[in-house]
Amino acid sequence: MTKYLVKRFLLMLPTLLGVALVTFVLIRVIPGDVVELRYSGDRGAVSQDLLDKERARIGLDKPMWQQFATWLWGVVRLDFGTSMWTGAPIWEEIKLRFALSLQVAIMATIVAVILAIPLGVLAALKQDTWVDYSVRIFSIAGLAMPSFWLGIVLILLMLVVFKWLPPMVYTPFWVSPWQNLAQLIWPALAVGYRYSAVATRMTRSAMLEVLREDYIRTARAKGLMQKLILSRHALKNAMLPVMTVVAIEFAFLIGGLVVTEQVFNLNGIGLLFVQAVAHRDYTLLQALVMLVAGLFIVVNFLMDAAYAWIDPRIRYR
Amino acid sequence: MRRRPVLALLTLLLALAIVGVVPVVAQDKPRSGGELIFVVPSEPPSYDAHQEETFGLIHPTAPHYNTLLRVDPNDRTGTKPVGDLAESWTISKDALTYTFKIRKGVKFHDGSEMTSKDIKASYDKILKPPPGVKSLRKEAYEAIASIDAPDPTTFVVKLKYPESSMLLNLASPWNWIYKADLLAKDPHYYETHIMGTGPFKFVEHVKGSHWVGKKNPDYWDKGKPYLDGYRAIFISNSAAQVAAIRGERAMIQFRSFSPPERDQLVQALGNKITVQESPWDCLNFVSMHHEKKPFDDKRVRRALSLALDRYEGSKALSKITLVKDVGGIQVPGTPFATPPAELEKLAGYGRDIAKNRAEAKRLLKEAGVPDGFAFTFKNRGIPHPYEPLGIWLIDQWRQIGLNVKQEFIEASAYHPMLKRGDFEVAMDFQCGFIVEPDLDLPRFLSTSDANYGRHKDKALDDMMHQQGRATDPEQRKKILRQFEKRLLDEEAHVIYTLQWHRIVPHLAKVHGWTITPSHYLNNQLDTVWLSE
Numbered sequence: 001m002t003k004y005l006v007k008r009f010l011l012m013l014p015t016l017l018g019v020a021l022v023t024f025v026l027i028r029v030i031p032g033d034v035v036e037l038r039y040s041g042d043r044g045a046v047s048q049d050l051l052d053k054e055r056a057r058i059g060l061d062k063p064m065w066q067q068f069a070t071w072l073w074g075v076v077r078l079d080f081g082t083s084m085w086t087g088a089p090i091w092e093e094i095k096l097r098f099a100l101s102l103q104v105a106i107m108a109t110i111v112a113v114i115l116a117i118p119l120g121v122l123a124a125l126k127q128d129t130w131v132d133y134s135v136r137i138f139s140i141a142g143l144a145m146p147s148f149w150l151g152i153v154l155i156l157l158m159l160v161v162f163k164w165l166p167p168m169v170y171t172p173f174w175v176s177p178w179q180n181l182a183q184l185i186w187p188a189l190a191v192g193y194r195y196s197a198v199a200t201r202m203t204r205s206a207m208l209e210v211l212r213e214d215y216i217r218t219a220r221a222k223g224l225m226q227k228l229i230l231s232r233h234a235l236k237n238a239m240l241p242v243m244t245v246v247a248i249e250f251a252f253l254i255g256g257l258v259v260t261e262q263v264f265n266l267n268g269i270g271l272l273f274v275q276a277v278a279h280r281d282y283t284l285l286q287a288l289v290m291l292v293a294g295l296f297i298v299v300n301f302l303m304d305a306a307y308a309w310i311d312p313r314i315r316y317r
Numbered sequence: 318m319r320r321r322p323v324l325a326l327l328t329l330l331l332a333l334a335i336v337g338v339v340p341v342v343a344q345d346k347p348r349s350g351g352e353l354i355f356v357v358p359s360e361p362p363s364y365d366a367h368q369e370e371t372f373g374l375i376h377p378t379a380p381h382y383n384t385l386l387r388v389d390p391n392d393r394t395g396t397k398p399v400g401d402l403a404e405s406w407t408i409s410k411d412a413l414t415y416t417f418k419i420r421k422g423v424k425f426h427d428g429s430e431m432t433s434k435d436i437k438a439s440y441d442k443i444l445k446p447p448p449g450v451k452s453l454r455k456e457a458y459e460a461i462a463s464i465d466a467p468d469p470t471t472f473v474v475k476l477k478y479p480e481s482s483m484l485l486n487l488a489s490p491w492n493w494i495y496k497a498d499l500l501a502k503d504p505h506y507y508e509t510h511i512m513g514t515g516p517f518k519f520v521e522h523v524k525g526s527h528w529v530g531k532k533n534p535d536y537w538d539k540g541k542p543y544l545d546g547y548r549a550i551f552i553s554n555s556a557a558q559v560a561a562i563r564g565e566r567a568m569i570q571f572r573s574f575s576p577p578e579r580d581q582l583v584q585a586l587g588n589k590i591t592v593q594e595s596p597w598d599c600l601n602f603v604s605m606h607h608e609k610k611p612f613d614d615k616r617v618r619r620a621l622s623l624a625l626d627r628y629e630g631s632k633a634l635s636k637i638t639l640v641k642d643v644g645g646i647q648v649p650g651t652p653f654a655t656p657p658a659e660l661e662k663l664a665g666y667g668r669d670i671a672k673n674r675a676e677a678k679r680l681l682k683e684a685g686v687p688d689g690f691a692f693t694f695k696n697r698g699i700p701h702p703y704e705p706l707g708i709w710l711i712d713q714w715r716q717i718g719l720n721v722k723q724e725f726i727e728a729s730a731y732h733p734m735l736k737r738g739d740f741e742v743a744m745d746f747q748c749g750f751i752v753e754p755d756l757d758l759p760r761f762l763s764t765s766d767a768n769y770g771r772h773k774d775k776a777l778d779d780m781m782h783q784q785g786r787a788t789d790p791e792q793r794k795k796i797l798r799q800f801e802k803r804l805l806d807e808e809a810h811v812i813y814t815l816q817w818h819r820i821v822p823h824l825a826k827v828h829g830w831t832i833t834p835s836h837y838l839n840n841q842l843d844t845v846w847l848s849e
Contacts, residue, residue, distance in 0.1 A: 030730070
């Protein structure tokens with residue numbers, strides 16, 4: 001098991017390096033840079049001399065390999081530098097947004113799991129009945145509706161029917177739980193519904209597969225109670241692919257809610273991504289990509305470990 | 318007997334109250350208290366106005382500061398300088414020396430006294446920034462020979478030559494007065510800190526979320542500010558901005574909404590909303606590359622301007638996007654703007670569009686441009702007002718037999734493209750902070766970095782310099798008319814489209830704020846009050 005985990009861990013490093021290199025090069029291919037954007041605002045007329053000086057100040061005049069080496073050395077020391085747009089340390093820019101995105105991701109995951117597992121199991125057990133059809137319609141609708149669209153509908157509904165709008169400013173949970181939930185429950189519901197749709201379909205198909213296995217038939221033949229068969233034998237085995245979907249969606253939610261965050265005016269990582277691209281804030285964007293890539297890699301690693309723990313055949317293969 | 322007048326007065330007041338007059342009178346008197354919540358569509362990169370360009374800094378941060386002069390907060394043209402930290406001023410007969418009397422008893426938010434030394438230090442930073450410190454607008458003060466603070470209440474500006482725009486230039490909303498001692502210790506201090514003399518003290522800035530200010534109880538203008546504080550919420554998405562006002566989570570957004578957004582808010586909130594509108598000191602104009610054929614020929618450039626039906630365009634476009642008035646080189650309704658009747662004499666501004674287009678076709682033929690001539694018009698990839706304006710322009714040019722292809726360039730790549738001169742015809746733009754020829758027009762100088770069309774016109778450059786030094790306003794107007802005729806008609810170096818139109822719908826309980834043509838002005842909030 002240890003050898004397996006060490007091998008998986010070591011594989012993370014070249015993946016991260018590859019991400020770092022690709023991100024570094026790709027963002028610099030896009031025309032325009034942070035200096036141009038910051039000083040060619042509404043008046044649109046700033047001297048070339050000032051632009052050149054500013055580029056030199058933040059190191060954009062150096063050859064690309066030198067910029068990459070400097071940045072990579074910082075990353076190795078966990079120093080991501082300062083934002084080219086605001087001049088503030090990168091971690092300062094990210095930490096507040098990360099807390100919000102993490103909370104939305106956790107809340108959406110809770111919503112998704114609460115909806116997906118019971119519904120998926122129910123649909124599998126009542127296959128091809130009205131219950132199954134209803135669950136399938138519910139989940140397909142979730143897949144078909146983008147979460148930002150659902151968010152807009154929710155906001156309009158609250159505005160038109162209840163003349164009420166969720167708070168526009170983030171309040172940490174420990175400062176005011178009510179204010180915090182009043183703001184975040186709506187995006188969590190909008191995102192969680194789509195997320196649950198994916199997980200519901202996965203739960204249903206995994207359960208259907210497991211329920212046809214010989215060991216389930218054997219358990220039934222032995223006269224075990226249906227509840228026990230489901231909880232001890234079927235659900236545990238069916239959960240492997242569901243866990244994968246839930247984990248990958250969770251990692252995606254940290255940085256992927258770009259439009260939904262804009263609709264609900266959430267000061268999260270997704271919105272920061274958009275701003276970093278729009279401002280050509282290379283250092284911030286590189287740090288964000290590394291953060292999200294790191295999260296995906298860590299989640300994958302944990303999933304591999306969980307798989308190996310649940311299914312011993314994997315670690316002995 | 319003495320009771321009768323009192324009774325009569327009471328009866329009259331009761332009657333007035335019944336017909337609703339008394340509340341109106343009461344509402345005209347500023348009321349103290351409350352927190353103004355407003356939306357800011359952008360966020361400040363740093364806190365130092367001397368080196369920034371964005372309204373995203375001015376809107377949340379200006380209430381912490383004062384300037385030497387300011388633009389009168391009640392003047393809708395946004396062109397009248399009044400004292401802010403300067404109590405009064407005199408100008409020498411030769412118009413070369415400006416002497417400002419500085420207010421006494423003004424305190425920074427840390428309790429220290431503000432004197433002319435602080436004003437000098439702030440202007441030193443603007444005019445001659447120390448190494449490594451940026452000052453974006455120092456070129457605007459080239460006329461200044463020296464500044465001096467001979468005593469704590471006197472600030473003197475000496476000029477190399479008379480400049481008629483100097484007072485307005487000193488009322489710039491960007492020239493915040495900083496504390497000399499802090500600048501001496503660290504010239505970068507104000508990039509990350511707030512320390513001003515303004516009506517509101519700094520409370521907090523949560524990046525990406527909000528900015529909070531609270532009333533400065535020691536403000537020098539006694540009785541002001543009226544508000545207990547303010548909260549600026551950063552919202553970049555325009556639908557979320559509208560929702561914030563509609564849901565009354567915010568009261569105002571000081572930049573502008575589009576006409577459909579205004580209509581949506583008015584429909585939803587009815588009499589709970591007030592709308593203020595003004596021509597906006599922002600403009601899209603068309604630049605034509607003077608080194609590329611056939612745009613090196615002024616007949617072709619004039620033909621492109623003659624093709625535009627600006628008056629009908631205004632009617633249609635003002636319903637869907639941020640443009641409205643037909644204007645010349647100055648915002649309509651401001652002191653140096655050309656009156657409409659005179660403007661109609663310029664090429665492309667006449668009301669007989671059939672005649673204009675016939676002339677355009679004749680000019681094209683004369684210049685040897687064949688019918689169906691094709692070129693690419695490059696436009697900036699921003700929905701409003703660039704895209705509708707671009708579509709309109711193409712349609713207008715098609716009506717004189719031109720075949721135009723529009724190419725959208727991503728917003729951040731747009732300026733590098735203009736600077737490289739990688740275009741035949743392209744959309745250009747400018748936005749000013751005060752309507753003033755000296756601030757709005759230097760980009761049309763042959764030597765300007767922003768002369769993207771690369772025209773060379775010594776006569777135009779001379780007129781620009783002459784108007785700036787003309788101390789008689791009537792003489793200045795005369796030169797500006799000549800400048801306008803040469804720029805837009807005779808040489809047609811650029812083609813002005815339609816003036817941007819600023820629309821600020823706000824909750825009716827917000828009072829004491831007057832719209833101006835610039836979204837950089839009138840953001841100190843000292844005059845703003847809430848009736849509920």
